[in-house]
Amino acid sequence: MKNLSIFVIFGLLASFSHAIELDFCVGDTSLPRGPEGYACKDPASVTTDDFVYTGFRGERTTTNVFGNNVTLAFSDAFPALNGLGISMARLDFGVGGVIPLHSHRTSEVLILIKGSIIAGFIDTNNTAYYKRLEVGDVMVFPQAMLHFQVNVGKTPATAFVSLNGANPALQLTTPSLFAGNLPAKIAEQITLLSHKEVMRMKRMFGTA
Numbered sequence: 001m002k003n004l005s006i007f008v009i010f011g012l013l014a015s016f017s018h019a020i021e022l023d024f025c026v027g028d029t030s031l032p033r034g035p036e037g038y039a040c041k042d043p044a045s046v047t048t049d050d051f052v053y054t055g056f057r058g059e060r061t062t063t064n065v066f067g068n069n070v071t072l073a074f075s076d077a078f079p080a081l082n083g084l085g086i087s088m089a090r091l092d093f094g095v096g097g098v099i100p101l102h103s104h105r106t107s108e109v110l111i112l113i114k115g116s117i118i119a120g121f122i123d124t125n126n127t128a129y130y131k132r133l134e135v136g137d138v139m140v141f142p143q144a145m146l147h148f149q150v151n152v153g154k155t156p157a158t159a160f161v162s163l164n165g166a167n168p169a170l171q172l173t174t175p176s177l178f179a180g181n182l183p184a185k186i187a188e189q190i191t192l193l194s195h196k197e198v199m200r201m202k203r204m205f206g207t208a
């Protein structure tokens, strides 16, 4: 019994302590991802370029249905983030463009670098926290909360975000209901929207 409890205690210590045994673990995206991320690329083949992401360069077009363009620097696109618990994204908004209601597995901080947006989140008590941000302002969206951004300026807007996960995911509420394989009937039942409105949304996303 005594031996068993010592075994249990050491087992717990092992599962709660994350000993740092590597300087870095650039993800090998050719292998399947596990719950802790990707396996490491052979360190002998890692170069400085692995640690530099150039995907945020240049201009963006904002012609999709939401008037936005989102560039994700998550571990799939930037494998050096693998295992580091951090990632970024660039958000571009056309005039009137939005990042629709969505959530991540992580928290997010946003810094606005161009334009003016209303950013906000909604907590589990349905309380909305939102504010008009100007260039240089930072807002935090606590982990897993539904959040959104709306360009309310007269010009395009750009923001950068950082998330405390290498693969924080991006789950958009409206597309999750109408752009995927969820049958219209179930979408109606779980949203209380009319058949007509659900079909309008499905047509907008090309699923009806």
Ligand SMILES: *[C@@H]1O[C@H](CO)[C@@H](O)[C@H](O)[C@H]1NC(C)=O
Pocket: 059, 060, 061, 062, 063, 064, 068, 069, 070
């Ligand atoms: C985002 O902008 C780039 C550069 O203009 C463009 O190639 C890409 O198709 C845009 N993506 C979307 C979803 O509009």
Ligand SMILES: *[C@@H]1O[C@H](CO)[C@@H](O)[C@H](O)[C@H]1NC(C)=O
Pocket: 125, 126, 127
């Ligand atoms: C929850 O929302 C209600 C209604 O908006 C509000 O009166 C109440 O103060 C909120 N509770 C908390 C804990 O924020």
